[in-house]
Every structure is written in C-alpha cells, then in structure tokens.
Amino acid sequence: MKKVNGHEIIALFEQWSPKRFAMDGDPVGLHIGQLNRQVEKALVTLDVNEDVIDEAIHIGANLVIAHHPPIFRPLKNIMTDTPQGRMIEKCIKHDIAVYAAHTNLDVAPGGxxxxxxxxxxxxxxxxxxxTYVEQMYKLVVFAPESHVAEIRQALGKAGAGAIGDYTSCSFSSTGTGRFTPNDTAQPYIGAVGKEEAVAEEKIEVILPSMLREKVLKAMLAAHPYEEPAYDLFQLDQPNIRYGxxxxxxxxxxxxxxxxxxxxxxxxxxxxxxxxxxxxxxxxxxxxxxxxxxxxxxxxxxxxxxxxxxxxxxxxxxxxxxxxxxxxxxxGHNIEKVMIDGVANYMQNACAEARYEVRFIRSEVITEPFNFI
Missing domain, CATH: 3.40.1390.30 (NIF3 (NGG1p interacting factor 3)-like)
Incomplete structure (x- = not known):
C-alpha cells in the first residue's frame, strides 16, 4: 500500500464526480486548507460545522469531504469569535482540509x-x-496483430468502449500497414531505410471527452510502436447526458x-x-x-x-x-445517504489504487430541526 496525499485522493474522487458536473455558480472544490499533505484518515459528512470539525480532530482526520459547501457565499472577513470563524480557525490550526462536492455529486452517476x-x-x-452533455469521441488505432488483445484490454480498463450496460466494446478490421524507418528511428518491427509491410488490425472504440487523456495514455503505453498511428474523431452522436x-x-x-x-x-x-x-x-x-x-x-x-x-x-x-x-x-437532510455512498466508493477506489487511507463516516447529526 502507498501513502497518499489529498491531491491524489481528490483526483480519484473527481474521476467519479468532476467539477464540470456542477451547476453554474456552485462553489464546489477545496474550501479550507490545502491538499498537498499526507492523508491517513478522511471524514465524510453531509454538512460542515464546528461539531463535525471537532469530530475530525478527535479521530485524527485531516481531510473532510462534504456535500454542502461550508462557504457558500464569499466571505468579507473571518471573525474567529463567530461559529463559522471558529470552525475555519480550527481547520487551519489542525491542518484539516475541507473539500465540498455539491451539485456535481447530485449529478454524478452513483451520486x-x-x-x-x-x-x-x-x-x-x-x-x-x-444539465450536462458529455461530448463523445471515436479512437481509431492501428496495431500489429501480436499486440491487439493487449491494447484492447488497456483501452477497456481505461474506460473506453462503454456503451449502455456494456463495457470494453470495440470493432476490429484487418489490413496491411506500410512504413519506412528513417536513420534516427528505433523501429519495433523492420529495419532502418527498408520499407516494411506488417499485418495489422484497426481497433475502433468510443469514449467520452473526460477520458481522452487517460485512454490515449493507456493506448500509447500498451502499443509497441515508437510512433503509433491513430485518429481521434469528435462524434455528433451518441452523447452522454447527465443531470x-x-x-x-x-x-x-x-x-x-x-x-x-x-x-x-x-x-x-x-x-x-x-x-x-x-x-x-x-x-x-x-x-x-x-x-x-x-x-x-x-x-x-x-x-x-x-x-x-x-x-x-x-x-x-x-x-x-x-x-x-x-x-x-x-426534508433536506435525507441527502445524508451520501455519507455511506461516498465512503464506500472512495474506500474501494483507493484500495484499487493501493492507497493507504481510511474513510470514516461522520456520526454528527446535522439535521437542524426538531419535531413534536
């Protein structure tokens, strides 16, 4: 297992609930502190108040992931003799970072x-x-037959080829790739200055724009060629709707x-x-x-x-x-279902990434109303 900092944890979280899913003007993201510190325990909560921060201090958590932003409107000052000011002061004194995922977590699949x-x-x-439409792309990559299975597997693992309830969807066709390595090339197949013809497959997969960088990186890592040939096309249809x-x-x-x-x-x-x-x-x-x-x-x-x-x-x-x-x-407080949901998702995601961190569910009751 690997020690992990706040940036790495939030990077994983935002693969699930990216900021671009948030409604305009919604203050999502880091609210207090910094993420460039090692995190061993993270507290998951619906709301952030002084009692929640006291709970974080008590259990030794230095990252709080909340649904409701603790600073919803811009502050003109921080008065540490007010409830909000005391809460912020405690976060700073105890090196506690507070991150909020609000409407982006409402919109996110599984959110x-x-x-x-x-x-x-x-x-x-x-x-x-x-509320949000994700542009779709088609990746077309040409590869020698010896590495086709490995490349398809890498593309699927990176999230390409997801269509409805199906994953790792792709299409292949065969053909011949031709190239001549120049004097500075280090070809995987063929010799410098000699025209080469190789039996290749064309692999086609679709992917959302949010995964472009990840999928291309996975494809290039799995491909044996020094200069892989590939195309990336923007599609008119289908697009993924979120809301x-x-x-x-x-x-x-x-x-x-x-x-x-x-x-x-x-x-x-x-x-x-x-x-x-x-x-x-x-x-x-x-x-x-x-x-x-x-x-x-x-x-x-x-x-x-x-x-x-x-x-x-x-x-x-x-x-x-x-x-x-x-x-x-x-009532509004039923959104507390996110405490279990986020804790479970992030614990599993971090375990898969081999990150050594615990996600703890807040036990502070933040429902402000009493009933008779």
Whole structure:
C-alpha cells in the first residue's frame, strides 16, 4: 500500500464526480486548507460545522469531504469569535482540509440522486433534468496483430468502449500497414531505410471527452510502436447526458399514503409532509435531493405520479396540487445517504489504487430541526 496525499485522493474522487458536473455558480472544490499533505484518515459528512470539525480532530482526520459547501457565499472577513470563524480557525490550526462536492455529486452517476433512488428501490431510472452533455469521441488505432488483445484490454480498463450496460466494446478490421524507418528511428518491427509491410488490425472504440487523456495514455503505453498511428474523431452522436434528479418505477403500484409511509421509513425521518390525495395511485416516482422546488414541472413532464424532494414552498405545493403532481417532502437532510455512498466508493477506489487511507463516516447529526 502507498501513502497518499489529498491531491491524489481528490483526483480519484473527481474521476467519479468532476467539477464540470456542477451547476453554474456552485462553489464546489477545496474550501479550507490545502491538499498537498499526507492523508491517513478522511471524514465524510453531509454538512460542515464546528461539531463535525471537532469530530475530525478527535479521530485524527485531516481531510473532510462534504456535500454542502461550508462557504457558500464569499466571505468579507473571518471573525474567529463567530461559529463559522471558529470552525475555519480550527481547520487551519489542525491542518484539516475541507473539500465540498455539491451539485456535481447530485449529478454524478452513483451520486446523491442515484443513492436516493436506490433507497426507494426504483427500477429503470432516468434523469429528470439534463444539465450536462458529455461530448463523445471515436479512437481509431492501428496495431500489429501480436499486440491487439493487449491494447484492447488497456483501452477497456481505461474506460473506453462503454456503451449502455456494456463495457470494453470495440470493432476490429484487418489490413496491411506500410512504413519506412528513417536513420534516427528505433523501429519495433523492420529495419532502418527498408520499407516494411506488417499485418495489422484497426481497433475502433468510443469514449467520452473526460477520458481522452487517460485512454490515449493507456493506448500509447500498451502499443509497441515508437510512433503509433491513430485518429481521434469528435462524434455528433451518441452523447452522454447527465443531470439532476431521477425518475423510475416502483416494483408494484401503491397509494400515496402507503408510499409516504415507506419514504418515512426508508429515510428514517421522524415526520414528513405530502401533497395530494391519500388514495392516489403511485407507480412512477421522481426523486431529487435537496431543494426541488424548481423541478416540479420537469417531474410532471417526465410522467411522475409523485416527486420526493425537500424544502417544499407553500405556493409551489399549490402549483403541484393544481397540476396533479403529488409531492412528498421528507426534508433536506435525507441527502445524508451520501455519507455511506461516498465512503464506500472512495474506500474501494483507493484500495484499487493501493492507497493507504481510511474513510470514516461522520456520526454528527446535522439535521437542524426538531419535531413534536
């Protein structure tokens, strides 16, 4: 196992939840401290407050990965006799870096909204509101037959060739490659100054723009030629869509009252609010973590019978009622599903990378509301 610093950990994290997935103006990324320090323990939390930082100090964590940015608006000053100022002061004194992944983690496949949909056991899930389109490319590389299998394997491992539920998809055709090495060449096949003809395969794979550098690096490392011949084409179709919210189907139809009770149970909330007739039939469910007031129209257009979201406004509830969309509001804090989700993902990713680091789940309750 290898000792690891914060930069290496966050580089792995951003392969899953890159900053470009974030909504405009969302302050994602490093908020406090620096990443150029060795990290042995990282604390995963929904929110960052003084109690969470005290927890990090107690367990010896010097990296905190949070969902909600602790500095959402620019600070004009840092007064260390205020709660936020004391929190920042403790981070600096104890060399604790705080990194926030907000709407980028909402959008990321396997992120907050997929975790919420999984909790509700939704099938055949799709995005509610597309927010980011990933440009697709086709890589075409020519290789000697002796190394084709190795190159295809390297491309697949780097993430190329993923189509829907299939991975390592590629197409090959055979032909003859011709070249003449010049005086300064060091050819893998052939001799300087002599024209060479080699039986080769053309390998074709598709890849998203986010993986271009990684895939090209893997291809060049696996290719035996000093100067491999390859082309990279930008495609019009297909492109990968990412976005906020998820919509899917329940295994069986139920009523709104029964489904609301199920939501209350699976998210472990003491109370919730809902809009709609208790006997309304529910089969298609939309879910959007955090504040989903802006997305009742998108949920309705997607065919949802009910939207599960937080922080529902009074007048938005009236609008949903008028359009025939049921809404269940179990609160903003249900996004705490990301604590287990991020800790599990990062522990597995770091283990695969041979990084020696532990991801610890915060036990601080950050729900600000009491219920009677």
């Amino acid at each position: 907050v909204n997929d975790l919420l949909a999984s909790k509700l056991d939704l099938a055949d899930t799709e995005i509610i509101e597309p 906020l919210g998820r919509i899917g189907k329940l295994r069986e139809k139920t009523t709104l009252a029964q489904f609301a009770a199920h939501v209350k149970h699976v998210f472990g909330v003491p109370a919730l609010r809902f809009v709609g007739e208790e006997t309304k039939e529910i089969r298609k469910v939309a879910v959007l973590g955090g504040d989903g007031n802006k997305y009742i129209g998108a949920a309705k257009r997607a065919g949802a019978d009910v939207l599960v979201t937080g922080d529902l406004y009074y007048h938005v509830a009236h609008d949903a009622q008028a359009m025939g969309l049921a809404v269940i509001d179990p």
